[in-house]
Amino acid sequence: MTAQDSSEERRRRGSVRRRGNSLQVRVSAGVDPVTGKDVYLTETVKGVTRAAYKQADKLMTKLLAEVDEQRATSTAVTFSHAIDEWLKNVELEDNTRDSYVGYIERTIRPTLGKVQIRKLSARALESLYSELRRCRTRCDGKPFVEKHKVLGDHDCVKSKCKPHKCSPMAASSVRQIHAIISGVLNAAVRWEWIASSPAKVAQKPKQKPPQPDPPSPADAARLVDEAFKMDDDWGTLVWLVMTTGVRRGEICALRWSRVNFEEGTIDIRRSYTLRRGIGKEKDTKTHQMRRIALDNETLVLLMEHRQRCRERLAELDIELTPDMYVFLGVRKADPTVPYSPHAVSSRYKDMAERLKIDTHLHALRHYSATELLTAGVDLRTVAGRLGHGGGGATTLRVYAAWVAASDRKAAEILGSRMPKRKPK
Known part of the structure; x- marks a missing residue:
């Protein structure tokens, strides 16, 4: 391809337009497979100087490369639409589905529903998780009256309206929300709506170590x-x-x-x-x-x-x-x-x-497991009786303290059976 042909190809696929005191770089990324509309990648450069035009030209080259390497987002649908499509296709137990829908309608959709899926970032997810860990209602930190059960003007002091107090969402609940978001984004990757899932790199709250408390x-x-x-x-x-x-x-x-x-x-x-x-x-x-x-x-x-x-x-x-x-x-x-x-x-x-x-x-399930481990029964057998998967990995994670005690007992038994050393 000659230099002239290359220049014509760039003009056909992209453009630089002046928008007030800035330049807008726009590159065609094909047709949205969901909506059927044309999709464009855009960037903005402040200023209209010669240097700004050079920067805009570099940005166009970058965006064209993203499209050519198929790293550009192929759809502009919202995250809410992706959630609906995921719920139609995912296989979930009835109780699990009810739980997921609760998280979606209370927290996920109101917060991220209107965001285009291609614009959802790991930073946006981490910000959501951080806000939920501070306050489950994601308030601005200022006190306010939580609920009004009457319409029109009324005196909050006289009616003794309950002031809002921040209540952090449990780390396990935030992790559940992350799992739902991750499931939706993974499906979007499979459907080729996005190139990669930001949930894979977003940090979620750490899982609290299990603390089984069996009866004595x-x-x-x-x-x-x-x-x-x-x-x-x-x-x-x-x-x-x-x-x-x-x-x-x-x-x-x-x-x-x-x-x-x-x-x-x-x-x-x-x-x-x-x-x-x-x-x-x-x-x-x-x-x-x-x-x-x-x-x-x-x-x-x-x-x-x-x-x-x-x-x-x-x-x-x-x-x-x-x-x-x-x-x-x-x-x-x-x-x-x-x-x-x-x-x-x-x-x-x-x-x-x-x-x-x-x-x-x-806790009776914990009692059964800990009694067996304390008695020296091997980890795989205990895992099999409990129905844990992963060859005992779950059992080891939950009952690590009792596995250690069992290991100590095994060491004492083996030591007692070793031949006695003759004194020098």
């Missing part, structure tokens, strides 16, 4: 004793959670067909969840099936529990079948309704409060 062995014994005093069925449920470490939804979804009395195992394949009062089964949290071995005492308790269920149903001329739930809900005569996950947590919490033990149902 003495408190665990008090809890399980109280559970059996209340109800044999309830005692069996608490015992099974304590000895297997299964999640709340997993224990509710357990069916008799998944209890193998001959091999002494249970298969965890499904989880039961409630959404807006409607229950449904879904995959486990990690979408993996796992088989958990049971001790003899647990097997005996389950056999006794099965017999109670069989007798209870027989009174209603209903036969116990393998597809029925192991733990039934409040309406125990209906074998198609499992124990509600919310009811399980609530009943356990009330029981613990009566015993003046500060704990919750999920």
Whole structure:
């Protein structure tokens, strides 16, 4: 291509226009694949001097190079539009989707929705995260009346209106917002709307190290004793959670067909969840099936529990079948309704409060894990029983202190078995 042809090509694809006391450099970046409109990259140079025109010419060369190297943004749609398209395509559990939509409508869309996706930067994301960590409403730092429940003029002092106090958003919530934004931007990259995602380089709040707080062995014994005093069925449920470490939804979804009395195992394949009062089964949290071995005492308790269920149903001329739930809900005569996950947590919490033990149902999962690790059971086996993925990486991150204690015990055992050195 000759110098003249090159010059004509530059004029066809870009231009330098005087706009008042500045110069605007504009280069064509093609057609927006979403809106069908022409897309332009623009830069502004202050002044109209000879030096300003030289700077504008250099900027045009730079913008043309970006287009040629396909590093230029190909769409001018807003981030709000990208969010809507992402929500249409992403696969999410119902409860997760509800949670994400809440974050989007309360925080993300009002803040970033009108920004063109190509103009969203890592700095803009970090500024948002910083503001949320200071105040979840992103106020300007000045006091104001938080809510007015009346229309028209009124006296805030007389009405005792509540003044606003900054309440920082938890780091975990900001990280969740970052995860949503990252998901949207990654999709935009796949759809070739943007060349790269600013969320990949934006700094988010650090994740707080897990601090599991399992009940002590003495408190665990008090809890399980109280559970059996209340109800044999309830005692069996608490015992099974304590000895297997299964999640709340997993224990509710357990069916008799998944209890193998001959091999002494249970298969965890499904989880039961409630959404807006409607229950449904879904995959486990990690979408993996796992088989958990049971001790003899647990097997005996389950056999006794099965017999109670069989007798209870027989009174209603209903036969116990393998597809029925192991733990039934409040309406125990209906074998198609499992124990509600919310009811399980609530009943356990009330029981613990009566015993003046500060704990919750999920802490029994921690109890199972820490007791096994303290006893010297290897990390991979504990991870398998808990249903942790990553070959034990999650287990190690959550229960690092107990893994260290187990390692110390292993060292003492090995040292005790070493041959004794003869004194010199």
